[in-house]
Amino acid sequence: MGLRLSPWGTENVVEYKRLFKYFGIKPFSEVLKELSRITEPHMLMRRGVVFGHRDFDKVITALKRNEKFSILTGIMPSGRMHFGHKMVIDQVIYYQQLGAEIFIVIADAEAYAVRKLDRGEIVNLAINDYLANYLALGLSTRNLHVYFQTNYERDYYRLIQLFSRKVTMSELKAIYGEELDPGKLIAVLTQMADILHPQLESFGGFNTVLVPVGPDQDPHLRLARDVADRFSSELGLKRPASTYHKFLMGLDGGKMSSSRPESFIALTEPLESAGSKIMKSLTGGRPTAEEQRKMGGVPEKCPVFEMLTYHLVQSDEELERIYWDCKSGRMLCGECKLMAREKLLRFLEEHQEKLGRARGVASSIANIPGF
Amino acid sequence: MGLRLSPWGTENVVEYKRLFKYFGIKPFSEVLKELSRITEPHMLMRRGVVFGHRDFDKVITALKRNEKFSILTGIMPSGRMHFGHKMVIDQVIYYQQLGAEIFIVIADAEAYAVRKLDRGEIVNLAINDYLANYLALGLSTRNLHVYFQTNYERDYYRLIQLFSRKVTMSELKAIYGEELDPGKLIAVLTQMADILHPQLESFGGFNTVLVPVGPDQDPHLRLARDVADRFSSELGLKRPASTYHKFLMGLDGGKMSSSRPESFIALTEPLESAGSKIMKSLTGGRPTAEEQRKMGGVPEKCPVFEMLTYHLVQSDEELERIYWDCKSGRMLCGECKLMAREKLLRFLEEHQEKLGRARGVASSIANIPGF
Numbered sequence: 001m002g003l004r005l006s007p008w009g010t011e012n013v014v015e016y017k018r019l020f021k022y023f024g025i026k027p028f029s030e031v032l033k034e035l036s037r038i039t040e041p042h043m044l045m046r047r048g049v050v051f052g053h054r055d056f057d058k059v060i061t062a063l064k065r066n067e068k069f070s071i072l073t074g075i076m077p078s079g080r081m082h083f084g085h086k087m088v089i090d091q092v093i094y095y096q097q098l099g100a101e102i103f104i105v106i107a108d109a110e111a112y113a114v115r116k117l118d119r120g121e122i123v124n125l126a127i128n129d130y131l132a133n134y135l136a137l138g139l140s141t142r143n144l145h146v147y148f149q150t151n152y153e154r155d156y157y158r159l160i161q162l163f164s165r166k167v168t169m170s171e172l173k174a175i176y177g178e179e180l181d182p183g184k185l186i187a188v189l190t191q192m193a194d195i196l197h198p199q200l201e202s203f204g205g206f207n208t209v210l211v212p213v214g215p216d217q218d219p220h221l222r223l224a225r226d227v228a229d230r231f232s233s234e235l236g237l238k239r240p241a242s243t244y245h246k247f248l249m250g251l252d253g254g255k256m257s258s259s260r261p262e263s264f265i266a267l268t269e270p271l272e273s274a275g276s277k278i279m280k281s282l283t284g285g286r287p288t289a290e291e292q293r294k295m296g297g298v299p300e301k302c303p304v305f306e307m308l309t310y311h312l313v314q315s316d317e318e319l320e321r322i323y324w325d326c327k328s329g330r331m332l333c334g335e336c337k338l339m340a341r342e343k344l345l346r347f348l349e350e351h352q353e354k355l356g357r358a359r360g361v362a363s364s365i366a367n368i369p370g371f
Numbered sequence: 372m373g374l375r376l377s378p379w380g381t382e383n384v385v386e387y388k389r390l391f392k393y394f395g396i397k398p399f400s401e402v403l404k405e406l407s408r409i410t411e412p413h414m415l416m417r418r419g420v421v422f423g424h425r426d427f428d429k430v431i432t433a434l435k436r437n438e439k440f441s442i443l444t445g446i447m448p449s450g451r452m453h454f455g456h457k458m459v460i461d462q463v464i465y466y467q468q469l470g471a472e473i474f475i476v477i478a479d480a481e482a483y484a485v486r487k488l489d490r491g492e493i494v495n496l497a498i499n500d501y502l503a504n505y506l507a508l509g510l511s512t513r514n515l516h517v518y519f520q521t522n523y524e525r526d527y528y529r530l531i532q533l534f535s536r537k538v539t540m541s542e543l544k545a546i547y548g549e550e551l552d553p554g555k556l557i558a559v560l561t562q563m564a565d566i567l568h569p570q571l572e573s574f575g576g577f578n579t580v581l582v583p584v585g586p587d588q589d590p591h592l593r594l595a596r597d598v599a600d601r602f603s604s605e606l607g608l609k610r611p612a613s614t615y616h617k618f619l620m621g622l623d624g625g626k627m628s629s630s631r632p633e634s635f636i637a638l639t640e641p642l643e644s645a646g647s648k649i650m651k652s653l654t655g656g657r658p659t660a661e662e663q664r665k666m667g668g669v670p671e672k673c674p675v676f677e678m679l680t681y682h683l684v685q686s687d688e689e690l691e692r693i694y695w696d697c698k699s700g701r702m703l704c705g706e707c708k709l710m711a712r713e714k715l716l717r718f719l720e721e722h723q724e725k726l727g728r729a730r731g732v733a734s735s736i737a738n739i740p741g742f
Contacts, residue, residue, distance in 0.1 A: 109529075113536035150529040157528040158480075158521040158740065164557040165484035172553065182543065182560065185553055186535040202741070235742070369529065370573070371606070 016051055016246065019215055023222070025052040025244055031060060038063050042094040044087055044245060046316060047309055050212070052244035054221065059241055062208045063098065069208035070101040070198045072240070074191075077106065077125035078115050079258025080266040081133045083311055084248040091212045091245070093138045101143045101204060104134070105194045108369065109149035113183030123148075123368055131362040133267045136354035141365055145203075149190055151369040155202045159193040159235075160186075166230045167223070175219045188223070195224040195240050196231075210241045218244065248310050249303040251281035265307075268352065271345050278304065278341050284326070285333040297326040297333065304333070304340050312343040387422055387617065390586055394593070396423040396615055402431060409434050413465040415458055415616060417687060418680055421583070423615035425592065430612055433579045434469065440579035441472040441569045443611070445562075448477065448496035449486050450629025451637040452504045454682055455619040462583045462616070464509045472514045472575060475505070476565045479740065480520035484554030494519075494739055502733040504638045507725035512736055516574075520561055522740040526573045530564040530606075531557075537601045538594070546590045559594070566595040566611050567602075581612045589615065619681050620674040622652035639723065642716050649675065649712050655697070656704040668697040668704065675704070675711050683714040 019025045028050050035041050038060065044050050062069040073092050096102050106126040111117045131146060172188060173180050198206040211221060221242045228237040250256040250263030257263050265274050284302030286292035299305035305326065313319040322339075325331035390396045399421050406412050409431065415421045433440040444463050467473050477497040482488045502517060543559060544551050569577040582592060592613045599608040621627040621634030628634050636645050655673030657663035670676035676697065684690040693710075696702035 109532040109535075113532060116536065150532050151525055154522055154525070154528075155741065157525075158742070161480040161484060161521050161557060161561070164480075164554040165487065167553050169552050181540050182538050182556055183535040185556060186532060186560070189553065189557070190532070200742070370526065371529070371571070 016215060016244070019052055019218070019244065023218060025054060025215075025218065026056075027051065028053050028056070028243060031056045034060050035063075039098060042091055043314065043316070044091060044310065047319070048246075049087060049310055050091065050243050050245045052215070053242065054225075055239060055241035056210070056243060057241075058208045059210050067208070068099075068101065068204070068206060069210065070103060070204065070206040071095045072103045072105070072195055072198060072209055072211045074105045074107050074194065075126050075130045076115075077108065077111055077122050077130055078117060080125070080268060081130045082256060082258065082264035082266045082269075083307065084250070084256030084264060085130075086137070086267065087245050087248065087310055088212055088214075089134045089137055089139065091243070092134075093140075095210065095212075096140060096143060099143075100210075101198070101206065102139070102145065103194075103198050103203075104131070104144070104146045106131075106146065106148045106366070107187075107191075107194075109190055110183075110187040112150075114187050119369075127362045127366050127368070128359050129268065131366060132355055132358040133351075135358040135361050136267075136351055141361065144365070146366055148367065148369050149194070151367055153202065155200055156193050156197050159197055159200070160189045162231070162235070163189050163192050163227055167227065171223075171226075175223060188220070191220050192224050192227050195220065196228060196237055199237055200235075207238060208241065210243065212243045212245065214247055215244045216247075218242070249306045251277055251303050253282045253303065265344070267348070268355070269348065271348055274348055275341050275345055278307070278344055279337055281337065283333040283337070289332055292332055293329045296329040297331075297336075299323050299326045302326070304337055307344065308340055312340060312347060387586060387615070390423055390589070390615065394589060396425060396586075396589065397427075398422065399424050399427070399614065402427045405431050406434075410469060413462055414685065414687070415462060415681065418690070419617075420458060420681055421462065421614050421616045423586070424613065425596075426610060426612040427581070427614060428612075429579045430581050438579070439470075439472065439575070439577060440581065441474060441575065441577040442466045443474045443476070443566055443569060443580055443582045445476045445478050445565060446497050446501045447486075448479065448482055448493045448501055449488060451496070451639060452501045453627060453629065453635035453637045453640075454678065455621070455627030455635060456501075457508070457638065458616050458619065458681060459583055459585075460505045460508055460510065462614070463505075464511075466581065466583075467511060467514060470514075471581075472569070472577065473510070473516065474565075474569050474574075475502070475515070475517045477502075477517065477519045477737070478558075478562075478565075480561055481554075481558040483521075485558050490740075498733045498737050498739070499730050500639065502737060503726055503729040504722075506729035506732050507638075507722055512732065515736070517737055519738065519740050520565070522738055524573065526571055527564050527568050530568055530571070531560045533602070533606070534560050534563050534598055538598065542594075542597075546594060559591070562591050563595050563598050566591065567599060567608055570608055571606075578609060579612065581614065583614045583616065585618055586615045587618075589613070620677045622648055622674050624653045624674065636715070638719070639726070640719065642719055645719055646712050646716055649678070649715055650708055652708065654704040654708070660703055663703055664700040667700040668702075668707075670694050670697045673697070675708055678715065679711055683711060683718060 020027060031053060032041055032045060059069060071092050073088055092102055108122045111122045112119055176188060195211055197203050198209045225239040228239045231237045248256045252263045254263055265277050281303050283304050284298035286295055308322060309319060391398060402424060403412055403416060430440060442463050444459055463473055479493045482493045483490055547559060566582055568574050569580045596610040599610045602608045619627045623634045625634055636648050652674050654675050655669035657666055679693060680690060
C-alpha cells in the first residue's frame, strides 16, 4: 500500500505543492503510515488523490482511542452529480464505516442566494440526484444527519448570528474578493456554522470534526479555524480537521465541470452516452501509435487513467499493471479506453439499478423546507 | 379630542416636517379622525406625539372589518428601560386591547453582535427589566409572542437567508453608512425578518402588520417595504404599516438617553432619585419669575411638560389647563415641578409594586436562549 504506488501517486502532487508552502496544508503522506497501522487507508489516500491535510492527527487519535468523531460534508446542488463529485462521498462512506457520525449539509441557502438557483430545482437536485447517488454508492442511513441550510435547528442559526460579531468585512474580502454581497456574506457565515456546529452539545458534542474537501474549499476551512479560535473560550470551539483531494481531470483535459457536458460523466449518465464520452476522451497518448509504442504513454496526464485511478479500479495491483502497460507502450489508448469503457458501464449499470430505491430513501430522510 | 389640542399638539411637529417632505411619511392627523370614528385614539395620538404614519389605512380597514392584525415591536436591551422607551409599549398595549396580536422581538443578536454587549446581561435586562416593565404597564400575555432573535423558529431564519439574495451592499451602505460590518449586516437582515415574518402562515399569516417606532427607525421600515415588494410574488409579502412618535426630551434638554443618567428616569428608578431628577430638570421657564409672570412659560420646550403630556396626565382637559396655566404665566416652574413630581412618584410607586409579579411572568413566557 501507499509507498509502493509512488510512481503515479506522488508526481501529480507537484501542482499542489504551493498549498503546502503558502497555506500550511501538510502532505497526507505524513499521516498515511500512522493511519495504516490502525486501518487500511482508503484507495484515494493510498493513491495520493487525498494529498494534504490539516490536523488529521486528531482523527488518528480518535480512531486509536475509539472516541467518537464526525465528518462534515456539503452538497451544492447545481448541475447533476458527476464523477468529479464522487471522491468526497467515497471518503465519507469510508469514515462512516470506521464509525464516524456523518453530517451532510445541503447548501440550499447558498445555492439560492449566491448562485441564484430556483428553490424547487435545488431541493429536487439535492434529494433525487446527489443524496440518492450518495446512498446508492453505499452511504448508510445510520449515524447520518442530512439537513438543509434553510431548515435546521436554532442553535445552528444562533452560531451564524454570534459569529457575525467577530469577523470583519476586510478579512472576508481578503478571502472571498472585493465583490462580497450580502448573499455571499451570509453564505460564508453559514458555512462557518456548518463546519463548526457538530461540536455543540445539541448536535452531539463532537470534539473531532473532519471536513474532506477539494483545495478550492480551503479558504472556508482557514476562516473556520480562525473563528473557532475566536470562540474557543466563549463556546469552547476547536479547530476542525480537514483533508484535501485532487480535482478529477475532465475528459476534455480541463477540470471536470457541469458547465461543459463533454468534460463530465454524470452518475446518472445513460450508458450509451457514458460509453461514447469516454471513447472520445482526451488521453495521455502520443500523436501516433508508433511513437507511443516507442516512448510509452503519459498516464499522469490522462483523463482516462484518472477515471481508472480515482474510480474504476479497486485493486492497486491491477492499476499498477495498467500504469506500466501504458508507460511502457505495451497498451495503446484504444485498447485502454475499451477496457475503461467496460468498467465504467459495469459500474454505472450496477449503480443506476440501486438509484430507484435510493431516491425513495433520500426523500424519506431529508427534511424538506416548508416554503 | 385631537383638533381641540392643536395648540400644543401640532407645534412640535414642525421639526419632523422634513420626514413628510423627504421620506413620504404622512401626517398622522390625516387618519386620526377616521380612527376616532371606530375607537377612541390613544392619548399619544390625540396629543400629536404619534405624528406620522405609513399605510395606517390598512390598520383602520382591519379594525373596520374586524380582521386580525398584528403589531411588531422590539426590545433593544442596552441600558435600563426609561420613560423615553415607554411610548412605544403604551401604543402596543392600546392595540392589544383593540384585539391585535403582539410580536415582541428581543434584539439579542443585534445587542451582541453590533453593540457588543454581554449575552448574560442582555437576557437579564430584556426579561427582568424591559419585558417585566411592559407587563407591569398592562401588556397582557394573551395574543402575545415574545421571542429572542437567537432562539426562534426556522421559517424566521429562512427569511433572513432568502432576503440576502435581493439586497445589495450599496443600498445597505446608502441606508446604514459605509462602515457596514458583518454584524450590522446580519442585524439588518434579521430586522427585515422581524418586521415581515408575522405575514408567514406559520406565524399566523397576518396581512396587516403595524410597526410603531421613533423616526430614527424609519430606515429599517423603508428597507422592509422594498424587501416586501421584491418578495411579493415569491413569498406573497406585503408592505408593513408604521407609525412614528416623537422622542421624549431628556430632563437635561437633549434626547432622553441611557448614556446620560441625568437625562432619564428609569421605570425602576428609586423614588427618591426620580423625585430629585425631576426637580432638577430643565424647564421652558423664563430667566426670572417676574419675566415668566409677564410673558408666560414655553411648555413646547419644557421636558417637564413633555413628561406630563407623554406619560403623567391622562386627562386631556387637565393637560390643557396646565398648558394654559404655564403659557399665561399663572403657574411658575417650581409649582409645576412639585405637581409633576407628585404624579411621577405616584405612578412609579404603583408601577414598581407590580414589578415583582411581572418579573415572574416575564421569565415564564420568555424562551431563553440555550447557550
